[in-house]
Amino acid sequence: MYNxxxxxEENIEMINENFIEDEQLKIDISETVGDIHxxxxxxxxxxxxxxxxxxxxxxxxxxxxxxxxxLAMIGPSGCGKSTFLRCLNRMNDTIESxxxxxxxxxxNKNILEKKTDVVPLRARVGMVFQKPNPFPKSIxxxxxxxxxxxxxxxxxxxxxxxxxxxxxxxxxxxxxKDRLNSPGTSLSGGQQQRLCIARTIAVSPEVILxxxxxxxLDPIATAKVEQLIYELKENFTIVIVTHAMQQAARxxxxxxYFHLGNLVEVxxxxxxxxxxxxxxxxxxxxxxxx
Amino acid sequence: xxxxxxxLGVSGYFAGLRKSLIIREKNxxxxxxxxxxxxxxxxxxxxxxxxxxxxLIIEKNIFYELKFFREYLYFLTFIVFSFTATLTYNKIKxxxxxxxxxxxxxKLFLLSCSSLAILVTIGIFLSVIFxxxxxxxxxxxxxxxxxTHWSPQMPIREDQVGSSGAFGAVPLFTGTFLIAFIAMCIxxxxxxxxxxxxxxxxxxxxxxxxxxxxxxxxxxxxVVYGFFAVIVVAPFIxxxxxxxxxxxxxxxxxxxxxxxxxxxxxxxxxISDDVxxxxxxxxxxxxxxxxxxxxxxxxxxxxxxxxxxIIGGLLLAVSRAIGETMIVVMAAGMSANLTANPFEAVxxxxxxxxxxxxxxxxxxxxxxLAAFALGLVLFFITLILNYIALHIVxxxxxxxx
Numbered sequence: 171m172y173n174x175x176x177x178x179e180e181n182i183e184m185i186n187e188n189f190i191e192d193e194q195l196k197i198d199i200s201e202t203v204g205d206i207h208x209x210x211x212x213x214x215x216x217x218x219x220x221x222x223x224x225x226x227x228x229x230x231x232x233x234x235x236x237x238x239x240x241l242a243m244i245g246p247s248g249c250g251k252s253t254f255l256r257c258l259n260r261m262n263d264t265i266e267s268x269x270x271x272x273x274x275x276x277x278n279k280n281i282l283e284k285k286t287d288v289v290p291l292r293a294r295v296g297m298v299f300q301k302p303n304p305f306p307k308s309i310x311x312x313x314x315x316x317x318x319x320x321x322x323x324x325x326x327x328x329x330x331x332x333x334x335x336x337x338x339x340x341x342x343x344x345x346x347k348d349r350l351n352s353p354g355t356s357l358s359g360g361q362q363q364r365l366c367i368a369r370t371i372a373v374s375p376e377v378i379l380x381x382x383x384x385x386x387l388d389p390i391a392t393a394k395v396e397q398l399i400y401e402l403k404e405n406f407t408i409v410i411v412t413h414a415m416q417q418a419a420r421x422x423x424x425x426x427y428f429h430l431g432n433l434v435e436v437x438x439x440x441x442x443x444x445x446x447x448x449x450x451x452x453x454x455x456x457x458x459x460x
Numbered sequence: 461x462x463x464x465x466x467x468l469g470v471s472g473y474f475a476g477l478r479k480s481l482i483i484r485e486k487n488x489x490x491x492x493x494x495x496x497x498x499x500x501x502x503x504x505x506x507x508x509x510x511x512x513x514x515x516l517i518i519e520k521n522i523f524y525e526l527k528f529f530r531e532y533l534y535f536l537t538f539i540v541f542s543f544t545a546t547l548t549y550n551k552i553k554x555x556x557x558x559x560x561x562x563x564x565x566x567k568l569f570l571l572s573c574s575s576l577a578i579l580v581t582i583g584i585f586l587s588v589i590f591x592x593x594x595x596x597x598x599x600x601x602x603x604x605x606x607x608t609h610w611s612p613q614m615p616i617r618e619d620q621v622g623s624s625g626a627f628g629a630v631p632l633f634t635g636t637f638l639i640a641f642i643a644m645c646i647x648x649x650x651x652x653x654x655x656x657x658x659x660x661x662x663x664x665x666x667x668x669x670x671x672x673x674x675x676x677x678x679x680x681x682x683v684v685y686g687f688f689a690v691i692v693v694a695p696f697i698x699x700x701x702x703x704x705x706x707x708x709x710x711x712x713x714x715x716x717x718x719x720x721x722x723x724x725x726x727x728x729x730x731i732s733d734d735v736x737x738x739x740x741x742x743x744x745x746x747x748x749x750x751x752x753x754x755x756x757x758x759x760x761x762x763x764x765x766x767x768x769x770i771i772g773g774l775l776l777a778v779s780r781a782i783g784e785t786m787i788v789v790m791a792a793g794m795s796a797n798l799t800a801n802p803f804e805a806v807x808x809x810x811x812x813x814x815x816x817x818x819x820x821x822x823x824x825x826x827x828x829l830a831a832f833a834l835g836l837v838l839f840f841i842t843l844i845l846n847y848i849a850l851h852i853v854x855x856x857x858x859x860x861x
Contacts, residue, residue: 289751297749303742306765316750373750
């Protein structure tokens with residue numbers, strides 16, 4: 171199957187059901203509650219709308235993402251959080267029926283403009299996916315893939331350095347340094363995911379997007395990846411989509427709650443999880459639906 | 461006869477249905493009435509058809525005199541029918557498992573359908589082996605497999621001049637492989653690239669337009685390709701060759717190979733297309749997500765991931781090219797040259813088989829028997845190729861499922 175986060179018929183049905191529910195509750199979700207601005211933003215999204223064909227998937231979302239912060243995006247399935255994440259490095263371009271409107275500024279340049287070159291953009295805004303997806307190559311070549319295509323290393327020594335450094339930062343070097351030439355697919359699921367993170371940081375991005383990076387991993391592997399995310403925020407801006415609310419609470423500084431394509435509430439993670447202002451956020455966090 | 465059995469069967473169905481309906485009035489049934497009816501009809505019809513077939517086989521092969529008792533055949537069939545029908549009819553009780561019995565019959569029927577292919581393959585194989593055996597009685601197998609001279613003539617009289625006969629199959633196989641090689645040089649890259657374009661670059665509309673068009677290529681009869689080779693391609697190659705100062709025979713391996721290549725393009729492209737589409741989307745996303753371009757992604761990630769499948773597809777295409785006959789008959793010529801020069805006329809195994817068996821032939825001379833020996837070797841080669849190819853393709857599928 172294709173990306174599971176796309177709007178499928180099932181999801182749309184769910185959205186419609188939720189609409190009915192919302193009408194009954196008479197809750198307004200078109201205005202975002204909380205503080206969308208931060209002091210030192212790296213990414214500023216303004217009035218972003220996303221359509222799949224005729225269907226609207228993201229409705230007028232505006233949010234700042236600060237430097238060296240981890241922003242968690244939570245919300246029920248089909249709420250558009252993954253879709254919004256994929257706007258941030260234009261991965262939605264690969265889906266034919268998808269249209270994105272609005273403005274997203276990365277260091278004061280609107281990346282949604284037609285003339286934006288997506289290749290350097292995606293090098294600056296890297297992405298880690300839900301399912302570990304190592305290439306059918308050796309562990310070394312998996313990490314060296316990005317630096318090679320972007321010409322980041324002048325010679326073999328520099329390339330080695332980048333690869334070892336990335337594996338080290340992904341906390342994987344100790345486990346794989348004796349078998350860098352064995353295929354990346356021979357690793358365990360958690361190791362594969364950390365390999366994919368190493369692959370992403372090897373091109374030294376400024377922002378890393380993570381789309382439910384732990385949903386295919388067991389609890390131990392999840393703990394390792396979470397630890398890694400916590401360490402990576404020293405050097406990178408991280409946006410993570412997650413279904414696990416504890417995970418959001420553990421790794422993020424700010425949390426954004428999405429519902430039916432709307433950004434309902436955003437704020438400091440502690441605040442969202444202890445004193446949510448919006449009724450829907452509260453319902454979701456207390457597990458009344460999701 | 462079959463019509464009568466069908467009629468009887470239908471009436472059996474209603475009889476079974478009626479009885480089971482009556483039983484259901486008073487008692488619970490294990491299976492629904494329809495199953496009882498169908499089982500009765502199927503059981504008795506099968507039994508009578510079996511009787512017919514057995515009778516006819518015995519009559520043809522073993523006991524010829526049975527022919528004079530033909531009128532009893534109808535009678536016998538009818539008896540068998542009524543016998544099995546009554547037997548099944550009496551079985552219909554409330555606990556009788558008609559559904560399970562019918563399920564067993566269906567399973568047997570399906571099994572026999574699927575074993576048909578195997579039986580036919582074995583039959584073909586055996587018949588070819590026996591005929592080849594006769595051939596190898598006169599011509600040593602070593603001479604056949606490793607001889608480099610092919611002129612399949614046998615003296616009719618002892619004192620006949622100039623037709624000593626030679627059965628060295630090497631030139632035929634080199635010709636076959638030469639043409640298949642040329643064909644793959646054309647079909648491999650073009651088919652693969654068109655598959656890449658269709659699966660990765662083309663928009664939906666373009667894909668919907670081009671894909672049926674390439675599939676039309678697969679529907680053209682090979683004879684028509686043969687015309688095309690003889691009338692258009694061969695003269696074109698010869699003229700071009702003349703202008704460049706190369707002498708090219710009017711029938712050349714190149715012409716046949718080119719046209720055969722065009723013929724198998726859709727084959728290669730549709731298999732590669734499937735394989736490329738089977739590469740998981742998240743691999744592609746992973747590559748695009750760290751800023752690789754589309755072509756970098758295709759060359760460095762998609763093709764390596766799809767490679768085993770693509771190779772399997774190419775091997776299947778090779779075995780098609782080797783078995784292809786019509787184009788080569790028309791375009792490549794018949795002279796058994798041992799050469800690797802694509803501008804010369806060559807001949808292939810399939811062409812020689814055709815030539816050996818066309819016209820009035822006696823089926824005991826080495827000349828015609830040679831055809832079976834050639835067929836046997838060809839059969840083995842394509843069998844091995846197919847086996848390897850399917851094995852590779854299957855392995856590849858497992859990897860991603």
